[in-house]
Amino acid sequence: MHSQQANGGARAPVELRRVRKAYEQVADQLRDLIMRGEVKPGNRLPNEATLSTQMGVSRATIREALRVLAAQNMIRTTKGATGGSFVMLPTADHISAFLSSNIALLSQAESVSLDEFLELREYLEVPAARLAALRHSDADLEQIERAIPEDTRDLGVEDQFVYNKGFHSAIVEACGNTLLLIAAQPVFSVLQTHLRRSTLGRRFLSQVVADHRKIAAAIAAGDPDAAEAEMHRHLEFLRPAYRRAWREADERRQAAL
């Protein structure tokens, strides 16, 4: 009955696979169904009781498998009469959120350096600014404008944070490339989380907003070269602040030990 059984002491050199846990096998099978397109986004999977009998495992096992798939953004489960597990199309936000937490863990364990973040951000956001200048829609522009505060003097740290995030999101969204959006959001997000706890001067904050204005203007004007250059300059300007914030975070980590 069990594949890893006995073998009579022969110790044959056959490679035998470890037993895959039942809920993993179930998850694999369902994932395959979804990936092969045999059940499409919006479709409902059979209910838990049915799956249970069809696959010959208990409902508890089925449920553990469903939790795995849900955590991977492949299904969404709802209660009620019309409820069930529905195949879902992952959204850029889902994927970004997942990436953010995973990357945050990596950085927290110091297996990724600040330079790597800054480097990748440059490779993503500078082209994004260029593309935004070329391809933005009216709605994009509006969104970008809305993410620049009128006046920096009456802003708290938290407000600054929100505007900042909004601005960079708006740019990468305006570039019209969903994949670039997915990649850029987490990088920015993790960097910003560190900066958030750092103390920033008034002058610094108002310079940030000034930079944003210039970038927005270049994009609105449809001038890709200017947008690219301004974004590049802006990231250069931010660099020392990130270095400081990163160092502070390191010290906090040290102190916590």
Next chain:
Amino acid sequence: MHSQQANGGARAPVELRRVRKAYEQVADQLRDLIMRGEVKPGNRLPNEATLSTQMGVSRATIREALRVLAAQNMIRTTKGATGGSFVMLPTADHISAFLSSNIALLSQAESVSLDEFLELREYLEVPAARLAALRHSDADLEQIERAIPEDTRDLGVEDQFVYNKGFHSAIVEACGNTLLLIAAQPVFSVLQTHLRRSTLGRRFLSQVVADHRKIAAAIAAGDPDAAEAEMHRHLEFLRPAYRRAWREADERRQAAL
């Protein structure tokens, strides 16, 4: 006992949150512990029975929460006497694998176009080639060389696929930026999956290998400009093949309806 109770028919306009499912709350709490660094990679969580009593839910609920965290690469669970749920550091491969499947779904649903893939790939792999030229180690070079076949004539489609994947992996690994690696792998991987089912001519395949040789030479020579240029040319060359493969995949999808 239940927070969403009664309210005596007053129907006040208070905003009340939907009940969070128990296993979600448990997962959230544990995720927080991990993210705040209160339990560090390698640490073991309390066993299921303990968590069950401490959090006041059944073991089944605890287990569903653990499955969620495991699917998000935050813990690994093992059986046996020394078993339990251990906090894990996600690896670049884990993250890439997750991204690959999610992005594959997006592309399958046609919510991401081929152009977006090619665009992002350009932004990631061209700089990667440049960085590889600047920062490669000896081991990196060896890896890159090993990923170029001696002779293209006796290679099956499957072999070609393996070499191709190996080559591009080796480059982005040699660039020394883990984040770039994480972002680039899935993009390449999804593109390649489509190309795999397409029919490719002998001339095409040998040109690919020739390109790879030139890129490898530039990297080995430590010439970033040349590496960048060669990689750019290479991607240009690949473009039409991808377009064809993508179209074929579309047709297959149409036929399947």
Next chain:
DNA sequence: CCACAGCTGGATGTCAGACATTTAGCATAG
């Protein structure tokens, strides 16, 4: 003294069945 078989304790993996809760739709009373 050592090697090895076997036991054992502690942990996860799986099962079976029951009950609670949520939700949509239907039926019915006013």
Next chain:
DNA sequence: CTATGCTAAATGTCTGACATCCAGCTGTGG
């Protein structure tokens, strides 16, 4: 026609039991 309440179908949760795996201890034969 509307509001109310019932019901069916699904997931959510609990309980308790047993199966399985694995490190380490233990005792025994050589």
